[in-house]
Each structure stands twice: as structure tokens, then as C-alpha cells.
Amino acid sequence: MTLAQHTHPQTHPHPHPHPLTLEDRAAGCLVGAAVGDALGGPVEGFSPDQIVERHGGRVHGIVGPWYEDWRTARPIAPYHKGDGHVTDDTLMTHALVRVYARVRDHLDAYAVADHLVPDLMSTPRWIPELEAEALPLQRIFLAEKWIVARLHYGHVDPREAGAGNIVNCGAAMYMAPVGIVNAGNPAAAYAEALDIAGAHQSSYGREAAGVFAAAVAAACAPGATATTVVDTALALAKDGTRAAIAAVAEAAAGLRDVEAAVVPLRAAVAPYDTVGPDYRAPSLGARRPSRLHAIEELPVALGMLLIADGAYEPAVLGAVNYGRDCDSIATMAGAVAGALGGAAAVPPTWSEQVAGASRLDLYAPAATMAEVAREVFTRDVARRRTHESAFTTLTAPR
Template identity: 80%
Template sequence: MTTPASPPAPRPTPPPAPVPAAPRSPAHVSLADRAAGVLVGAAVGDALGGPVEGWTPEAIAARHGGRVKGIVGPFHGEDWRTARPLAPYHKGDGHVTDDTLMTHALVRVYEKVRDHLDAYSVAEHLVPDLITTPRWIPELEAEALPLQRIFLAEKWIVARIHYGHVDPREAGAGNIVNCGAAMYMAPVGVVNAGNPAGAYAEALDIAGAHQSSYGREAAGVLAAAVAAACTPGATAESVVAEALALAKDGTRAAIEAVCETARRYQDFEDALGPLREAVAPFDTVGPDYRNPSLGARRPSRLHAIEELPVALGMLLVGGGDYRRTVLGSVNYGRDCDSIATMSGALVGALHGEAAVPGEWSREVARASRLDLTGPARRLAAVARGVHARDVRRRRHHEAVFHALAES
């Protein structure tokens, strides 16, 4: 009887291809440069995402003959004035949206207060800014009060505080829970650069005038992520780690789920569907962005806004590169102008203004008639002044506590 031959030894599995190391935030990028990166990066992401906001990746590809690769025109072309559901806004052609208008309004509040902000700062400075001073509104192609452009969730601030005289710390209660507060919180991260916990706490206080539940939480986490990205030597992974260290409830779970998925991809094309699947259990809007579910945007400890986890996920997919990160955010669709605003701000914080393609930033500034760098310089000056005050306050506290402890 012949002995059967032994089965051939299994061939060793080849090692996986090495993943390129994500670029680190260079130590020599100044605070002013990072502030410019945040504001310019956010505005360009906003302008790129605006014309395809609300659509699916498939609809975006069908409209543009493939993925969006830069600044594009309105989804409905010359019919933008009347085509629903976007009329009468000229979204596209390098025009920023309400994300950037609100971001710059918050910078102006910092310039007035020149210290940390809270919900009362919203009542005393942001609300008057929205209802008293006409500004150029790119999507309306006219000067108008910002109140006439901002979305209903932002009009809520004015209705509750200016007309309802609600305690600013509680004014956000009852508003729809969406990304409205998070979309303009990046300046809080700059003022608290290198201090994610401080940014988180300050943004939560500010956002109390606007949002509640996971909308307010997302504002805190976005500000913390920007502060973390400003840290010399930071990476996309370290930014996510800092966000997870502070995030609570459904927001934390959603970031974990999306970022775990994102780590498997280096090409946003392959990641579009998986990232949506990862965030879907936490998103209350549902599969049809234009027709939210009956349970959409209500307070919950189990859910999260979609925009922040996806922005962090795209930051990982893009490896901190601006083009890959922001174009992934844009082609994701749905609320992609806010996703790209957030992810663009994070890349800008990591690497400074040079990370943002100049041909995009110049065209957005021209088309939107907007100074993208002046507010950043002023914000950086405010941040330096706030830090100096923080040091003096801390030293005073240390002296007082030392006297108490020694008595």
C-alpha cells in the first residue's frame, strides 16, 4: 500500500504593500500660517462642495462626466435662479456658502471680544452682525444682510435670542440638530491652538446658543480637532485620536466606526460607499438626503451628525493631503459643502496655507469677492493675545493656590 503524498506546503502569504507614511504637521509652520490654512482651506472646500451639495456620488458623476476635480458650475447650469431645490442660490463657480459666511462672522466676534467666547458672545456680537450689517453674499450676487442667506437652523439664533430673549446658554434647545454649529467652529480651534480640551469646552459654550445634543457635541469635537491639527508634529491619525478622546455618546461611536473603515482605503473613490455605510447607523436623516426621515435631526445620545465623522474619515483616506481629502469630501455628496469645509480646515491646520492649491484659493477669493487671508491674520493676532491673557490668569491662579496650600 502506497503512502499518499503529503499535501503541498501552503505558499507563504506575501506581506501587504507598505502604506505610505502620512505627512506630519511640520514644526516650522507658524500660527498665522496655520490660521490661514484653516480659513482658506475651509472656504475652498465650501466652494468646491456647494454646487453638488445634496446629491449622491452617482448623480454627481453623471452630471459632471466623472468625479468633481475642482471648481465647477451650478448643478442646473444657467437655470440656477429657478431650478429647485437650490433656487435662488448661485452655488458653484467658486462661490462660498453660509458655512464660510458664518465662519467669518465668528472671526469678527473674536476681533471684538479679543478673548475666549461663550454663548453670551453670540447674543451680544454674532446676532447683531447677522442682522445689522449688509455684506456681499456670493450666492445671491448682491449685498444683503447675512440673515437673508443663512439657513433656518442659523436663523433660529436670531429668533430665539433677539426676538425671544431666551437665555443664550439655552437658546439652542429645540432647534433642529444638524451640523449648523459645527460648520463654523474652526476659529475656536485656532484660538485654542494646541489645546484640544480648551477648544472643546469653549465651542460647547458658544454652540449652546445655537444647537443641542449631538449638533452641539460635534461643534466641540470639530474645534478640538482643529486645535489638535495645529500642534507641530500632528498627523491625521493624531487628530482623530484627540477627537475620540473628547467625543461623547453617538458622536464618538460614529467617528470610531467611520475612521475604522477609512483606514482600509487610500483612494476616496473606493471609500465613498463604505464610509456612507459606516455612518448610516448614526445618521438620522436617512438614505434620501432631500427627504429626511420623520426621526431626523432630533436630540439623541445614540446618534451623530454625518458631516464630522465623514470629514475625519476623509482626512485619513487622503492622508492629510488637501486635494485627496477635500475632493473625497466633495464627491461624497449629501451635505458635502460642510464636510469639505471641515476637512479642508483640518488639512489647513496641519500644513498651513500652502497645502491649499493656489489656483483654487485665488479663484474662490475672486469669485466670492472675499478676503480669505486678512481674517486669518487677525484671528492669529487674537489667538496670541488670548494666550498671553491665559498665561497671566494661570500664573495668578497658581500664586493664589500656592498661598492657600501653604497656609
């Protein structure tokens, strides 16, 4: 039974007078992800109540840093989170885009070793949160530094390098490009992301990477809605990840206000989340492998998407005001909502401010991914034709 049949009405809330192109959906996805990341960054790690107290209410746009003395304040030093600065979610997403631009075909764990690791550790780039040019390796979190340690220094088999890393949203947060290169083919996106993420994560962290990529691919399909995206995620997800998405979707079914959804969605995902009620004081079992659990970020992002009926602004703002790891939640919600609605779904006042503050061209990576996706599709068709010819010969009557 699908989500549309069981928990949420099938809707088409935002019909377009003209079908959205691959380029438009790619732009909506990657620009939408970056904007969500930048909006969520300043309040990452805090509770909804703390966010309301700090900002005098819910966050409804780009805000400044939580602490004025952000260079030395704990627990966020030395990062300038806020004022439209993207975080490591976007830095990693754009790094993966650069890998696709080099390989110009489907990726696997070996592409992480051969291309992503050198990119992270050898080419200085502008890092918005450091307000300086630096190696991306100097900004990314320890769970991402793990890739470099295991692959460059440890010479681990890329397909197994993710084993032993903490299980979090680290791999999932930058998998949107995998969905674009497999636009309209969620099963292929799921499989490719699982292979790529094997170099980074294991267990439900790796699973979430596959499901998120599939959600983006599903959102790129003509006629897609929030409901069809979540139906696809439920069809592909396994173990605790599937159970968590189903629980959050059921909680979202009776809600229409993303701000009022913060508490119900947290309650729905809590049994599957290992971090516990205090995000900054994780439980003893936090982020350990398990078939019973799930990352919190992806189910909540999909829940906000359902409540917003696929609309970009409410989905992202709901994710931001959820708190906890809300930059990654808003990155995921923004990517899927942007793919559903195209570039026009992302408020230009936000995208322009984020691009300016972060000193990034948010549209160039999307154009690259659309171009690569077209090339890969041509190769896929040729490979399929070769397979069809071989199989036809094998099965021809004798």
C-alpha cells in the same frame, strides 16, 4: 487604546523643512475651509451617482451650478452655488471671526447674543450666492436664523437658546476659529465651542461643534498628523458622536483611495445618521436630539482626512464627491487638512478663484484669528499665574 494603536498606522506624510507658524496654520485652516466650502457647494444635496452623471465623472475642482437656471431651479433657488462661490458655512465662519476681533478673548454663548446676532442682522455684506450685498441673515439657513429668533426676539437665555432647534451641522460648520484661538489645546477648544454652540444647537449637533473645534486645535499642534487629530477627537467625543467617528475611522483604516471610500464611509456612518438614505427626503426621526446619533458631516470629514493621510486635495475632493451635505463635509476636511499643512497645502489656483468669485479676502480673517489667538494666550498665561499664586498660598504648609 488609541486609533494609532488599533485602526490606522501612525504616519508623518508631509514633513516641513521649517516648523509651521500659528499664522501659517490659521491661514491653511480658514482658507482651506472656504475653498472646501466653495468646491462642495455646487453638488450639495446630491448623491455620488448623481454627481458622476451630472459632471461626467468625479468633481476635481471648481465647477458651475447644477442647474443653469439656478435663480428659479429647485431645490437650490435662489442661490448661485458654484463657480467658486462660498456658502453660508464660510459666511458664518467669518462672522465668528469678527466676534473674536471685537471681544479679543475667549467666547461664550453670551458673545453670540451680544455680537454675532447683531452682526448677522444689521450689517450688509457681499453674499456670493445672491450676487448682491445683503444682510447675512437673509442668506443663512433656517437653523441659523433660529439664533436670531431665539436671542433677539425671544430673549432666551443664550446658554439654552439652542434647545429646540433642529440638530444638524449648523453649529459645527463654523467652529474652526475656536480651534485656532485654542491652537494646541484641544480640550480647551472643545469646552469653548460647546459653550458658544449652546446658543445655536443641542444634543449631537452641539457635541460635533466641540469635537470639530478640538480637531482644528489638535491639527495646529507641532508634529500633528491625521491620526493624532482623530485620536484627539475620539478622546473627547461623547455618545453617538464618538461611536460614529470610531466606526468611520475603522472603515477608513483599510482604504487609500478617497473616491473608492465614498460607499464604505457612508455605510459606516449610516447607523448614526438620522437623515436616512435619501438626503432630500429625510426620515421622520431626522435631526432630533439623541445620545445615540451623530451628524454625518464630521465623521466623514475625519474619515476622508485619514484616507488622504492629512493631505489637503484628496481629503477635500473625497468630501466633495461624497455628496449629501458635502459643502460642510469639505469645509471641515479643508479646515483640518489646512491646519495640518499650512497655507501652502491649499492649491493657489483654487484659493485665488474662490476669493475672486466670492469677492472675499480669504487671508484677512486668518491673520485676525492668529493675532487674537496670541493676545488670548497672553491673557491665559496671566490668568494661570494668578491661579497658581492663589493656589500656592492656599496650600502652603501652616
